[in-house]
Amino acid sequence: MAQDTGGDLHLRDVTKSFGTFTAVDDLTLTIPQGSFFALLGPSGCGKTTTLRMIAGLEEPTVGSITLGERDITHAKPYKRPVNTVFQNYALFPHLDIYENVAFGLRRRGAKDVDKQVMEALALVELPHLARRKPGQLSGGQQQRIALARAVVNRPQVLLLDEPLGALDLKLRRQMQIELKRIQTEVGLTFVHVTHDQEEAMTMADTVAVMNHGRIEQMGAPSELYEAPSTTFVANFLGQSNLVTGRRIAADADAVTVLCHGQNLQVPVSRCGTEDVDVLLGVRPEKIHLGGEAQEVAAGLNRFAGGIVSDASFMGVSTQYLVRLPWGQDLTVFAQNRGIGEQYPVGSRVTLSWEPAHTFALAGDATAGVESDLAVPVG
Amino acid sequence: MAIASVTHTGPAAPPPVPAGRSRSLTPYLLLLPGIAWLTIFFVVPIVTLFGTSLQVPAEGGETGVFVQAFRFANYVDAVTEYWAQFSRSFVYAGIATVLALAIGYPLAYMIAFKAGRLRNLLLVLVVAPFFASFILRTIAWRQILADEGFVVSSLKWLHVIPQTATVTASAVAVVAGITYNFLPFMTLPLYASLERIDPRLLEAGSDLYGNGFTVFRKVTFPLSLPGVVAGTLLTFIPAAGDYVNAALLGRQPGTAMIGNVVESRFFRIVDYPTAASLSFVLMAAILLLVFLYIRKAGTEELV
Numbered sequence: 001m002a003q004d005t006g007g008d009l010h011l012r013d014v015t016k017s018f019g020t021f022t023a024v025d026d027l028t029l030t031i032p033q034g035s036f037f038a039l040l041g042p043s044g045c046g047k048t049t050t051l052r053m054i055a056g057l058e059e060p061t062v063g064s065i066t067l068g069e070r071d072i073t074h075a076k077p078y079k080r081p082v083n084t085v086f087q088n089y090a091l092f093p094h095l096d097i098y099e100n101v102a103f104g105l106r107r108r109g110a111k112d113v114d115k116q117v118m119e120a121l122a123l124v125e126l127p128h129l130a131r132r133k134p135g136q137l138s139g140g141q142q143q144r145i146a147l148a149r150a151v152v153n154r155p156q157v158l159l160l161d162e163p164l165g166a167l168d169l170k171l172r173r174q175m176q177i178e179l180k181r182i183q184t185e186v187g188l189t190f191v192h193v194t195h196d197q198e199e200a201m202t203m204a205d206t207v208a209v210m211n212h213g214r215i216e217q218m219g220a221p222s223e224l225y226e227a228p229s230t231t232f233v234a235n236f237l238g239q240s241n242l243v244t245g246r247r248i249a250a251d252a253d254a255v256t257v258l259c260h261g262q263n264l265q266v267p268v269s270r271c272g273t274e275d276v277d278v279l280l281g282v283r284p285e286k287i288h289l290g291g292e293a294q295e296v297a298a299g300l301n302r303f304a305g306g307i308v309s310d311a312s313f314m315g316v317s318t319q320y321l322v323r324l325p326w327g328q329d330l331t332v333f334a335q336n337r338g339i340g341e342q343y344p345v346g347s348r349v350t351l352s353w354e355p356a357h358t359f360a361l362a363g364d365a366t367a368g369v370e371s372d373l374a375v376p377v378g
Numbered sequence: 379m380a381i382a383s384v385t386h387t388g389p390a391a392p393p394p395v396p397a398g399r400s401r402s403l404t405p406y407l408l409l410l411p412g413i414a415w416l417t418i419f420f421v422v423p424i425v426t427l428f429g430t431s432l433q434v435p436a437e438g439g440e441t442g443v444f445v446q447a448f449r450f451a452n453y454v455d456a457v458t459e460y461w462a463q464f465s466r467s468f469v470y471a472g473i474a475t476v477l478a479l480a481i482g483y484p485l486a487y488m489i490a491f492k493a494g495r496l497r498n499l500l501l502v503l504v505v506a507p508f509f510a511s512f513i514l515r516t517i518a519w520r521q522i523l524a525d526e527g528f529v530v531s532s533l534k535w536l537h538v539i540p541q542t543a544t545v546t547a548s549a550v551a552v553v554a555g556i557t558y559n560f561l562p563f564m565t566l567p568l569y570a571s572l573e574r575i576d577p578r579l580l581e582a583g584s585d586l587y588g589n590g591f592t593v594f595r596k597v598t599f600p601l602s603l604p605g606v607v608a609g610t611l612l613t614f615i616p617a618a619g620d621y622v623n624a625a626l627l628g629r630q631p632g633t634a635m636i637g638n639v640v641e642s643r644f645f646r647i648v649d650y651p652t653a654a655s656l657s658f659v660l661m662a663a664i665l666l667l668v669f670l671y672i673r674k675a676g677t678e679e680l681v
Binding site: 055092093104 | 576583601
């Protein structure tokens with residue numbers, strides 16, 4: 001389905017500065033043809049600027065962008081086989097839905113405009129709205145039309161700029177599945193910009209986490225989640241418990257880290273730093289909560305002497321906050337399968353988890369946590 | 379839940395009447411000052427003017443004394459006698475409107491999209507002429523367009539206009555004056571509607587394979603139509619009734635517009651019925667033209 005003239009999208013050493021502010025900092029990136037690629041990051045991390053450079057709406061200060069063999073770094077937006085689904089859809093208010101979708105086809109002098117427009121409207125399941133004006137549509141419908149208007153041109157690369165940001169949660173979930181279906185159906189390269197980690201993980205084959213104009217880590221969603229390589233990724237993608245410790249020993253398989261008097265094991269492959277001071281991480285759902293008296297199997301990492309300081313029942317799971325002897329709160333998600341014990345606030349508990357679920361990182365424990373998201377949009 | 383769904387399947391209950399709200403007098407009380415104003419200063423004078431337009435001179439009376447005769451033929455007489463001035467008014471106003479659009483549109487476009495930090499300064503400059511008296515500014519154009527003045531002699535020297543051409547007291551001068559005087563009324567509504575256009579729509583147009591001109595033709599211009607309609611109306615309507623430009627920049631009777639006729643009938647010849655019927659015909663003609671124009675431009679598009 002993908003055209004043979006197509007190819008991978010390459011960004012090489014791309015930098016974009018606005019005055020003294022560097023929005024995108026020496027970015028090199030390859031997006032394979034036909035993939036669903038997500039650029040994930042907080043506001044102001046440079047993801048939208050990157051997208052706009054691919055669209056041709058901004059010119060890189062330094063670097064080059066090529067699509068297959070073709071250098072499109074300085075090509076005008078209307079001369080690129082690239083289309084965008086804009087953040088607030090940017091549907092033309094004076095044209096009806098049909099003419100909105102036909103806009104790109106007409107500009108290129110396509111022959112069977114009618115057939116293609118109706119096909120695109122069928123793809124988003126809204127052919128009956130062809131003669132309405134955008135103002136008469138709901139947010140979700142406008143979103144689909146914006147998608148149809150871009151997809152109908154069969155671009156080599158389709159750019160999506162926070163396309164679901166204005167929708168409510170339920171509709172967003174539904175559109176995530178739709179988008180993925182459409183991408184599979186038409187086989188275009190999708191580059192999706194979002195600050196919603198769940199959205200990125202649900203849809204994308206490859207996620208690039210951006211921060212301060214650089215890519216922190218790139219890979220399959222499960223890879224990023226299970227083995228974050230920076231504390232920013234560990235905190236931005238899901239939640240992480242990060243505990244400071246000192247590396248005291250290492251053998252071929254595992255590194256031993258001393259955390260607040262407790263020796264913990266990290267597989268060598270999951271230890272992202274050579275430093276002596278490390279941050280030891282574990283995801284909240286990987287931790288097992290046991291009563292104080294309960295025996296912990298040998299070989300597990302553990303923290304004893306925790307006190308439940310908060311327990312929030314969330315239906316599927318219960319989220320515990322466990323205060324450890326040195327005053328730090330760790331988060332634990334316990335599935336409500338009806339077989340484990342519930343621990344009321346004040347219970348004394350022991351936390352335990354597989355060493356294979358542990359990771360070790362260098363750096364700032366608070367990078368990428370919620371308060372970090374309040375950076376103004378650049 | 380079950381109960382709720384049962385009640386929903388039943389026949390829909392009539393919507394409750396908003397008690398007391400529709401009967402409240404508040405909206406009418408709030409309208410009162412406006413209605414009073416319009417009644418005293420618009421309806422009453424219009425009716426009086428209409429009455430005057432049907433009067434005839436009192437037999438044996440002095441100049442300026444008229445009696446009511448319901449003589450509708452006053453209208454026929456006025457139009458047959460002054461149809462040249464009527465058509466001249468509409469032609470001049472039409473040309474001035476087109477010129478003001480041609481000058482005002484690029485100006486408004488520049489201010490809205492390209493001016494950056496200069497935007498507010500430029501807007502002030504558009505309005506700045508209002509700070510000087512209308513009459514003074516119009517008289518100034520007499521100097522500017524004088525045959526022996528810099529502009530005309532330069533144009534002659536450049537052979538843009540023939541050596542024998544005269545601009546002083548010509549139709550050109552009148553149209554130039556009208557265009558100049560009403561330019562802000564064209565530019566400001568244009569600016570207002572251009573400024574409101576979401577720049578992302580222009581980006582979307584360019585993303586969808588439209589080059590600069592196509593995006594202007596297919597996106598920017600259609601979206602600025604409310605401003606074009608407002609601007610042309612605000613220019614055309616007062617321009618058609620204008621008499622100052624023709625009086626100060628033209629020559630009588632060669633470039634007289636209907637406003638000049640009304641003025642002279644009222645104040646010099648003291649022929650109130652003719653002046654009143656001319657005023658009414660002008661009003662009716664403008665209303666008709668505006669109605670046709672708005673029908674054509676499509677009010678639905680103007681939201």
